[in-house]
Amino acid sequence: MCLKWSVLHGRRICPGCERWKYDHPQRGVCPRCRHEAHLGRDGFCKPCLQAIRAEDDAEWALRVPGVRPRALQLTVGSYRHYAIRARPIVESQSSERWVSAAWKTKLNRQHAVEQDHSALLEPQMWGQLPLFTMARTLTRDTGRALATRPLSGWDRAEAVLLELTARWGMGRDWRSQVTEMVRIALALREADGVELTCEQLLRSLPRLGDVVCEVLLGAGLVVSGSALELRLASRSCGDCGAWMAEGTSAGFLCDPCREWRRCRHYQPGQCARCGRDGLALGAGHCRACHPYRTDGQTMLVGQQLAIDLPARPDGPNHAPPTGAPVPDPADTPASTLGPGQEELFTMRRDWSPVLARLSGLALADVPLSEAATALVEDFAELRRDLTETGLRKNVRTLTFLVYWLGVANAVHERDIYDLAQLDGHLAAKPVCQFLRTRGLLIDDPALHRDRDLVWLERVLATLPPDVADEVRAWADVLRTQGPRQDEPRSWESIRSYLTHLRPVLTAWTQAGMTSLREATADHLQDALDALDGAARRQLAITLRSLFRVLKREKLVFRDLARGLPVGDLTGIPRPVPSDVLAGLLDRATTAFARLAIALAAVHAVPASEIRTALAADLNLARGTLVLRRGMRRHTLYLEEFTHRLAADWLTYRHRRWPTSVNPHLLVTQKTALDPDHPAVGRITMQLNLVLPKGQTLDKLRQDRILDEAFATGDPLKLMRLFGITEDTAMRYVTTAYPERTAKLPR
Template sequence: MGHIGQDKPAVSCVGCFAWGQLPGRFCRACYTYGQLNALGVCLICRRDIPVHDGHCRLCRAQASWAVKAAGATGEAAALAIFLRGVKHQQLFFANLQRPRNGGPPVGKQGRRVRKRAADVEPVRLHSPWVQPRLTEAPQNFSRFARHRRDLANPTLDQARRRAGAIGEAHGWTRWVAREVDRALVILLSGHQTGDKISYSQMSDGLRHFGLTIKRTAEILDQLDLLEDDRVPVFESWLSQRLDGLADGIRRDVEDWLRTLRDGGPRSQPRQQGTAMKYLTEIRPVLLDWSERLDHLREVTRTDILAVRDQLEGSKRHHTLSVLRSLFRHCKKQGTIFRDPTARIRVGRQDYRVLLPLEPHEVRAAVDAATTPAARLALALAAVHAARPKAVRELQLDDVDLGNRRLVLAGRARPLDDLTRPAVLAWLDYRRQRWPNTANPHLIVSQHTAMDTRPVSGVWITEALRGQTATLERLRMDRQLEEALTHGPDPLHLAEVFGLDEKTAIRYANSARQILERPLESDPATSPRTQGSTPRQHDDGPAGSH
């Protein structure tokens, strides 16, 4: 509408009823229309305003809009037919002749083809109010159909964007990203605000379509949409291993194991594997006591001594240590009156002499390591005495090819001519097999290439499983070889390999016994040096030189 001035009163236009400061009876639009057409009475609204062919501007605009919405052709003929059929008065409000979201525009901009009713997507209205569920019905994702997908779901859109960010950060392949995206569409197409997806229902549905479960569960867990209803491994294992024990013994043992794993008021939590190993060590003893006893308070010092006398070596030492931990916990909790393991000494443990590996055992291990990862792990264990855990946790930043340095378990070591080709071969294989992986660890597998975890201990030792020269035996053989070559010096071993003082003393003692062993005492079984036999003198002692 035209703005005339502030001193004139606001009136209503005779043509369109627009309210404003008008110079006369008509607004600017109606006045311009009247200059081109003659004044008269509209045949539809019966107003004495400028008309064209007997109809005012607003009635013709309404008719043109209706014709465009109906998709009719021949604008003049269709407009005349519509105008003859309309017998009521048309009323309008300002700026509503061409609504932005109501339909196709009129005039030259209305020449586009209107979509059919089936192609028009319904407008989704989001309300902050959520209707609670009447009952919790299980969801069956295995019956998902493609026509039921709802890509406009806000939760699905958020999950897909989160999956894209994680996939880019972890170096997912396009196949993995496609599987995760399809799984999210299946799970979240009909998602409502406040709903959660149980792990069991999710796994059943995705397993039916052959899609990845682990990475999809990771996305849902980050968005707080996953309800993990799985039974913990420790709980199922504990109920199975405690089966067969007397009720009184089982109750105390279960409380002791949970305190080991979770910690207590004055005790630090241990690893779950430690608690499981403790129970495995003393389970035969507990089963034997359950046949004739009902509670741990009935165990006497004689029973503990009987267990000690039946075992020997490291097993005896470890079993008594575990029993001492069990009875100390029971005494602290007040379930027993006296600790039967008190003042029972195991004695000093005599370690066996460590012997080096035979050449054929080492050759068999080398032949068994056929993959680049297995050869690299073998070289790190045999040359640098690296533990399997240190091999798994070795990262790319720990390898300095330019300066030929290698950092193992926090200790810098030179990169020798045997390990360097193994490292280069593995890096070439890794670059060809997983070019987009973002895992910072040096050794990765098919499962860990899509995240940042190290490989498992089972995977790294799988190649040498069943061999005499395992990774652990190769590590021990390397440390023993260092003691045999440079002398049985515990300080040297501790400095080179970072060993504990007791471990370094044990390797030094084994090397000393091997070097001081009299070969003449058992010439049939003693290894002899290959070559010509030296000439024996009559006045000298017999034996090898």
């Protein structure tokens, strides 16, 4: 009711307002706040009556014509305020309205304070920084109030004003108007407590701010430019919008616009090109649009941002001649910018004109500076181990970049990729890596995101908002970003889950489902009945994980997949035919392929671990290879055959790529010298291995474990030899000897 901050203890209104409603049951419209409320004897509601007395609103109490009531303030106070217990404001005597004389005394005191102009722009302590800054509203009444106040610096400003009046031949009325504005500016200087005021403050003057700035600059009371350095101030010309440098022009007009007004006798009008009104015109155009006219016609193009620089030693800066040919932007490289100059606007470049111009030239014919030529030669020397095709693509890309952008400033990574996408004979990644090592690259975070995460966000964008939020919450929990810590999963693993779940979610949403809270047990069972085998098992595992997380995060009402049967693996490991294994190593012609086949077919190493094995974990002196499996380590003891293949591979790698610092054991032509040190990709692994059709490294691994299971039948030996779990070992033993694990009938 009263909007007061208070401890209500479960009440809807404060106790003071409850008491007020009990004492004043009559309701009506308050004449002050215009709200319907319980009115007192004076006809006001409780907040208004309290505001009138607490704030001494004498003008409203006396009903002065044309006076608005003061605004209510948010208060924190006691419930028993004196304002609601005091005697009424208005007392009736016979049939006339009578107001207490104390309110008339308060009104006279307020008027006396208003007539005292000492509080107007009151001087502050010199050099003291203001805690709060507020915008001021200055009028001519402010100047009249300051007419008799002594102001610091007025003697110097008056001397400059008299000199300007005599030089320009102005009259007494003009001088009196300027005097009034100058005194306001000096009062602003004292109110801010600064020795030298800023030109920005003079913009708040009612008028003649340009002349006042000229006067104060002559008196040395305004911050001016340094003689040692030309700095750009945060102001622009009022007519042409050019940036003005400190010390080059006084006021809010640049020197060319000031001269333009003087020559054109300042005939204000509306420009036919930019449409601005109130500017001095010449042939229907303002000074900024005048150079852009051609043959009397207006060019419908934008206006270039200009900077008002000092005049050249050989004369003033003249505007470009009318009708001069406009140079093609593709003919002027962007490298003509000054070194270290920051960009005013950042926009994605269109490299098509540049590429069309340079595509027909040989690399030796592209004009480069000495610094750019040296950079390209260093890059070519660093990439000399690549084939001729890859080297030319990389050198070609860097040549185009340094020709157009130069080598003085850093290059945006997005520009390199945009250029490489236009031509298949250009490469982006090696150039980015080289420029990053030289400190000439500005990285783009959007290009370094995980590709599986990007795929996940692209899939979620196709789902309804509620379903996408629920799936995203599930993915965050799998990534250990939820309130409870679980075993972290990679984005690759989450993508594998969502790959099996995506067709089901798409079918549900197309049927009209907007949230997973609408799903039922029948939806889950119908999705599983449509599949069989390994696909059904993977979908059941994904659904159980999804609804378990959503129930724990309280996003669904109950876990529908809690009792969902997952089932066991129905497939059994199958051996590889002996004739295929016989000539497998004979068909492998590279040391890379022979070592990978030996690790999979002899030591049963998974293909993913072969790709990520580290060269530092291979010890030829001891004949061991350590495999990293999370927090666990598994040591392989190499026999003579695998030991010789590993030594041959290390010898070839050192001779082929002597400067490679990639920590992985197996590298290729692209990964050996890649500064990011990536592992060999799955597709590259299959291309380098000459395996028979239908055979993979994982199938060779299964054949090796199954052969050992036939030979020993001991699951503990399989676990120690290959580092597999007990469930996997029992699965292979059961396949080799099904009679040992068969259940006898009762």
